[in-house]
Amino acid sequence: MFISLVNTKGGVGKSTLAVHVAAWLHDQGLRVTAVDADEQASLSTWLRVAAPEIPIVPLYTAAEILARAPELAAGCDVVVADGPAALGSEVAALISVSDLVVLPLLPSMLDVWASYRTARLIYKVQFHPKRAGLPRALVVLNRVQSRTRVARVAAAAIEKYGFPVCPVAIEARPAYAEAGARGTVVGRMGRGAALAAVEIGRLVEHILAQVPESAAAARVLAARRAAQVIASRTLPADVVAPLPVSQMIVPAPAPTAAPSVPAPV
Ligand SMILES: Nc1ncnc2c1ncn2[C@@H]1O[C@H](COP(=O)(O)OP(=O)(O)O)[C@@H](O)[C@H]1O
Numbered sequence: 380m381f382i383s384l385v386n387t388k389g390g391v392g393k394s395t396l397a398v399h400v401a402a403w404l405h406d407q408g409l410r411v412t413a414v415d416a417d418e419q420a421s422l423s424t425w426l427r428v429a430a431p432e433i434p435i436v437p438l439y440t441a442a443e444i445l446a447r448a449p450e451l452a453a454g455c456d457v458v459v460a461d462g463p464a465a466l467g468s469e470v471a472a473l474i475s476v477s478d479l480v481v482l483p484l485l486p487s488m489l490d491v492w493a494s495y496r497t498a499r500l501i502y503k504v505q506f507h508p509k510r511a512g513l514p515r516a517l518v519v520l521n522r523v524q525s526r527t528r529v530a531r532v533a534a535a536a537i538e539k540y541g542f543p544v545c546p547v548a549i550e551a552r553p554a555y556a557e558a559g560a561r562g563t564v565v566g567r568m569g570r571g572a573a574l575a576a577v578e579i580g581r582l583v584e585h586i587l588a589q590v591p592e593s594a595a596a597a598r599v600l601a602a603r604r605a606a607q608v609i610a611s612r613t614l615p616a617d618v619v620a621p622l623p624v625s626q627m628i629v630p631a632p633a634p635t636a637a638p639s640v641p642a643p644v
């Protein structure tokens with residue numbers, strides 16, 4: 380299974396989420412390989428310290444990505460790839476070797492517009508006869524201030540991309556930046572980052588559910604369901620109560636309130 384975090388816009392949380400997704404899956408017992416396709420090497424620098432057991436493979440060119448991806452995916456349960464913040468052939472290559480592209484977006488109209496070209500690139504690959512609709516794509520809202528109107532408007536505009544929007548949004552929380560600074564992940568930061576840890580778990584569950592053909596994904600989801608039955612009886616209420624995204628971004632505003640995004644071609 381090859382999952383990539385892609386958005387040619389910088390600062391949307393690709394590296395933050397890639398590190399957290401990779402570390403979380405590793406902690407669930409999956410064999411994870413991380414691919415760093417961004418020469419800024421944020422993922423490599425962070426993950427090397429946060430989860431040194433996870434192999435990290437730098438692939439900076441389209442040729443390297445196309446050549447190595449199949450072998451990397453075959454050699455582990457899941458590859459998590461962090462994309463660069465530039466619209467080039469590397470991003471196209473990353474999309475074309477992925478089973479699932481996660482598109483992190485900040486919930487502002489500027490970011491929705493800036494990310495439109497990435498969405499179009501995903502569409503182009505999906506429409507290629509050889510990929511026949513793949514990769515799947517999932518929009519993840521990041522740095523959300525819950526219940527704000529701009530988040531709702533942006534979510535409504537994003538729906539016009541035609542990709543599913545993950546019902547778990549990641550809130551703006553200092554814990555994520557702090558995790559980067561401390562070379563760890565929110566799941567290992569104790570009670571102060573407990574809500575972030577819970578939302579990351581829920582996010583990765585939704586990501587895995589997008590790849591139903593993956594036996595590794597099914598295994599983790601089954602184990603999580605079993606664990607949650609126990610956890611729901613034992614965790615304190617404030618730890619298991621992240622805001623449901625249904626309240627955060629849905630319902631969409633009336634059509635007149637939503638700025639229009641050009642239709643993808
Ligand atoms: N949910 C969040 N809450 C608060 N800060 C965040 C969140 N996600 C990312 N950040 C911060 O935003 C900045 C950009 O994130 P990064 O993962 O480097 O984005 P990208 O890889 O897309 O360029 C970093 O400083 C990171 O700590």
Ligand SMILES: [Mg+2]
Pocket residue numbers: 393394395417421422461462
């Ligand atoms: Mg990055």
